[in-house]
Amino acid sequence: VRLKGTEDIFGPQALCFDRIETSARAVFKIFGFEELRTPYLESKKLFTHALGTGTDVVQKEMYEFLDKSGEVVALRPEGTAGIVRAYLENNFHKTQPFCRFFYLGPMFRRERPQKGRLRQFHQIGAEILGGESPYSDAEAIHCLTALLDHLGISGYTVKLNMLGTMDERQAFKKTLLDYFKPQAAALCEDCQSRLEKNVYRVFDCKKEFCRAIVSRAPFLVPDAPLLPRELSARSHEHFDLVRKALEKNGISYRIEPTMVRGLDYYTRTVFEITHPRLGAQDALGAGGRYDKLVESLGGPATGAVGFAIGVERLLLCLEAPEDADKSFVNFFTIATIGEAAFHEGFRLLSELRTAGLAVAMDFQGKSMKSQMRLADKMRSRYAIILGDTELTRKIFVLKNMETGTQEELPLTEAVSELKKRTL
């Protein structure tokens, strides 16, 4: 049996995956991103180092094992760490310091499965490496919304926040601890341990009594400044420019002062896209700036920003998912009766395929009825019917599977006639 939280993808869902990936490639091309495929398996160290030892992903969710070499390896839980490793290992930082990369593929997290949450899921992601410009933050968000627009997904919300540099985060962390620690006893057990590990995560707690404490925090009450005062003028200016650039791109957003994200590498801008169709797991995509990650993995000081979208969550938001049962595709099925017709059909099969037409036939001597059923199942636009009479007259019968109408055409013209009927 299939492992919990994994899926077999076929039929309409496979068509949707294909549509989404084709859209993503088209949008990435427009934005100037190049594909970078990194391995699914990496050294565990890469992720603990990049994502942070205190994060849920590293502490609870990674699939890891001891390789025979003695090294602990892990299935990638996300794409950014691998992209940064590849950027450095392939010397992009020396040869092409400013890069835009995209990736698509499976990620692995041992989470509790539910709607929109799997253990093997797929992400479409992009990373812009080599600059600190706030315009790159806006570009990443624009690319993400452009992909949603391309897929016809509407009704999403862009949420934005400014975390500050690592130093500013430290200062804000102290403010948070000064506020939460005296009331630690009133927080849930998880939040109490968050005070030790990562106080920012208290913001994400769903429990009513923790939320009440969060909402009373002096830095969050309604008339508090949107950004913590621990932020430098530079971070304020950065955020202003991101906002202005988004406005110039016609992207509306909402500032969420408690949005902190679950990975430690973020600095300054973070964002999240939510969609009402997703329910509890409402993040369709997320990302942000990570200006210290390249350096912390051994490279030169390099600004970077990126995002990732969950493909399974995109699927839940598609307005008109593919309907494999109804749509006819550019496919032909050859159906034959009798030995001689079978051989002619087999010859024709190869001729059509060589000409680039999509076609199949039955090799098991099935009845005409079940050959037509096969044509239906393959959603063939047309069936090519061949029997002894047709052979003697050097013709074939072409049946339109959608309308049921039939016509007779010369066998020698098969390729050109069928090409005319390909959409």
Ligand code: HAM
């Ligand atoms: P993340 O927020 O952990 O960010 O994941 C991004 C998206 O992946 C989520 O918004 C969600 O759609 C999808 N996702 C995450 N976990 C699951 C799951 N268990 N099942 C289904 N979908 C899931 C990152 O991964 C960062 N690497 C994004 C980034 C790129 N930041 C900068 N560059």
